[in-house]
Amino acid sequence: MKLLIEKDYTSLSKKGAEIIAEFVRKKPECVLGLATGSTPLGIYEELIRQHRLGGNAGLDFSKVTTFNLDEYCGLEESNPQSYHYYMRENFFNHVNVRPENINIPNGNSADPHQECIRYEAALEASGGVDLQLLGLGPNGHIGFNEPDEHLILDTHVVGLSQETIEANSRFFVSAEQVPRAAITMGIGSIMKAKKILLVVNGKGKADIVRKIMEERSISPKIPASILHVHPDATILLDSESASALERN
Ligand code: GLP
Numbered sequence: 001m002k003l004l005i006e007k008d009y010t011s012l013s014k015k016g017a018e019i020i021a022e023f024v025r026k027k028p029e030c031v032l033g034l035a036t037g038s039t040p041l042g043i044y045e046e047l048i049r050q051h052r053l054g055g056n057a058g059l060d061f062s063k064v065t066t067f068n069l070d071e072y073c074g075l076e077e078s079n080p081q082s083y084h085y086y087m088r089e090n091f092f093n094h095v096n097v098r099p100e101n102i103n104i105p106n107g108n109s110a111d112p113h114q115e116c117i118r119y120e121a122a123l124e125a126s127g128g129v130d131l132q133l134l135g136l137g138p139n140g141h142i143g144f145n146e147p148d149e150h151l152i153l154d155t156h157v158v159g160l161s162q163e164t165i166e167a168n169s170r171f172f173v174s175a176e177q178v179p180r181a182a183i184t185m186g187i188g189s190i191m192k193a194k195k196i197l198l199v200v201n202g203k204g205k206a207d208i209v210r211k212i213m214e215e216r217s218i219s220p221k222i223p224a225s226i227l228h229v230h231p232d233a234t235i236l237l238d239s240e241s242a243s244a245l246e247r248n
Pocket residue numbers: 035036037038039040069070134135136137138142143144164168
């Protein structure tokens with residue numbers, strides 16, 4: 001896994017956006033895998049800024065297809081905590097991705113298992129993700145693939161771990177309101193992406209980053225550790241999340 005360290009959140013966001021923008025300019029009809037959480041917010045802001053440059057300089061998303069990693073079960077799309085809402089507010093409402101090219105798992109499906117099968121088939125039919133943006137849970141999860149005895153390959157329904165419920169409760173009024181389940185792309189769905197960009201910031205992730213980068217083993221107890229065997233994965237850190245790395 002290629003390691004990039006930026007000074008702070010601003011430069012990390014610029015770097016992440018630069019990698020994505022360069023990719024979209026080279027392959028305008030690409031398939032982007034998108035992530036939520038607080039980490040990618042600066043990247044989305046910068047991509048929006050680049051889109052707004054207008055004319056030939058403006059970053060054009062009109063041919064891009066997107067697939068989001070995950071969505072909570074049981075939240076209406078209009079709920080400000082849903083990932084549908086997050087993506088509209090923080091990205092889609094401000095760029096020109098065509099609505100018909102946007103894919104986010106439906107967490108309100110009457111048959112969530114069928115929804116997972118549909119989503120996985122849609123991913124496959126798109127030709128697969130070209131560039132997948134990922135954040136990192138403090139417990140090492142990617143998407144909502146939680147630490148477990150084994151990792152599930154395809155898009156699936158997952159029960160959220162206590163750690164994740166607590167970590168994500170900062171976005172809700174209380175931990176009780178955090179949904180207990182979600183739909184997430186599986187580890188296989190993620191690993192099929194041709195290129196992966198894992199973005200991590202802040203002191204709170206320094207320990208999990210150290211475990212991933214220095215223990216140099218792959219364990220379902222740290223789902224992101226599987227990225228070590230991806231042929232084209234990059235981990236992009238700010239100096240705080242990199243602060244526990246030996247060489248740092
Ligand atoms: C959630 C999402 C993940 C995200 C993680 C980290 O649990 N399902 O995809 O990477 O949070 O979020 P943050 O960037 O806010 O730390």
